[in-house]
Amino acid sequence: MSSLAARLKAETADMHRQAERGRFMAALLRGEVDRVGYCTYLRSLHVLYGALEPALVRHGAHPLIQPVLDPALARGDALAADLCTLHGESWADELAPQPAALRYAERLERVSGANPGRLLAHAYVRYLGDLSGGQVLRRIVAQAMGLPGGAGAPGTRFYWFGDAARTRELTLAFRSGLEAIDPDATQADEIVDEALGAFGLHQCLFEELSGVCGLAERPHAAAHTAAD
Numbered sequence: 001m002s003s004l005a006a007r008l009k010a011e012t013a014d015m016h017r018q019a020e021r022g023r024f025m026a027a028l029l030r031g032e033v034d035r036v037g038y039c040t041y042l043r044s045l046h047v048l049y050g051a052l053e054p055a056l057v058r059h060g061a062h063p064l065i066q067p068v069l070d071p072a073l074a075r076g077d078a079l080a081a082d083l084c085t086l087h088g089e090s091w092a093d094e095l096a097p098q099p100a101a102l103r104y105a106e107r108l109e110r111v112s113g114a115n116p117g118r119l120l121a122h123a124y125v126r127y128l129g130d131l132s133g134g135q136v137l138r139r140i141v142a143q144a145m146g147l148p149g150g151a152g153a154p155g156t157r158f159y160w161f162g163d164a165a166r167t168r169e170l171t172l173a174f175r176s177g178l179e180a181i182d183p184d185a186t187q188a189d190e191i192v193d194e195a196l197g198a199f200g201l202h203q204c205l206f207e208e209l210s211g212v213c214g215l216a217e218r219p220h221a222a223a224h225t226a227a228d
């Protein structure tokens with residue numbers, strides 16, 4: 001029987017590929033998302049993390065969450081700081097989150113109330129994503145937005161966990177926390193299902209952002225969303 005970590009990686013691989021190659025991420029990777037579009041993205045992420053991080057803390061003693069929980073991973077303050085730099089102090093009033101981000105936050109609230117172990121899936125999708133692909137994006141975003149782009153530079157704090165050694169340390173700690181989790185078969189299926197749902201919700205968010213950013217139209221890919 002595969003470990004939960006191995007199942008998550010294998011069973012979300014297709015959706016990861018789709019996220020990476022989708023219109024929005026591909027444009028971000030090419031440095032083609034302008035500052036307004038990028039701030040809209042960060043505003044939506046702020047809503048997502050604003051629901052995720054307090055929920056993880058609330059359920060910090062849960063056996064499916066405790067092994068991966070580390071305050072050093074928290075992104076909410078870094079997102080707020082980047083929005084202040086890139087948009088201005090009144091970002092929270094002036095920028096509206098995407099409807100898909102609000103739906104994502106609702107999903108997180110529901111999961112937190114009904115089945116908090118499923119939050120592990122969202123921590124996996126977000127934090128390992130930020131620690132991996134996010135590191136590629138940091139320099140690209142800095143260049144595209146005309147920012148200095150050095151260590152922890154204003155405007156790119158979202159991607160900054162510390163230097164490369166620290167980022168690697170946090171990644172390894174998350175991965176070994178994940179390996180240490182020993183869910184029963186039902187819990188493992190639920191977490192994998194929730195991770196697929198999390199990628200599906202991201203796909204919806206990226207589609208909306210593609211529209212907002214005026215990226216070329218393409219048929220909407222079918223999105224998997226976790227069962228309620």
Ligand code: HEM
Pocket residue numbers: 005008009016019020025026029124125126128129130132133134136137199202
């Ligand atoms: C710009 C687009 C992206 C790039 C270039 C990228 C790149 C990467 C890379 C290089 C890894 C490391 C793979 C490994 O260690 O074997 C990774 C892992 C991961 N990424 Fe992405 N990624 C992108 C977008 C995303 C998005 C949008 C999400 C989530 C919505 C995401 C979630 C993840 C997760 C959860 C992992 C860990 C997989 C595992 O080892 O279990 N990535 N990504």
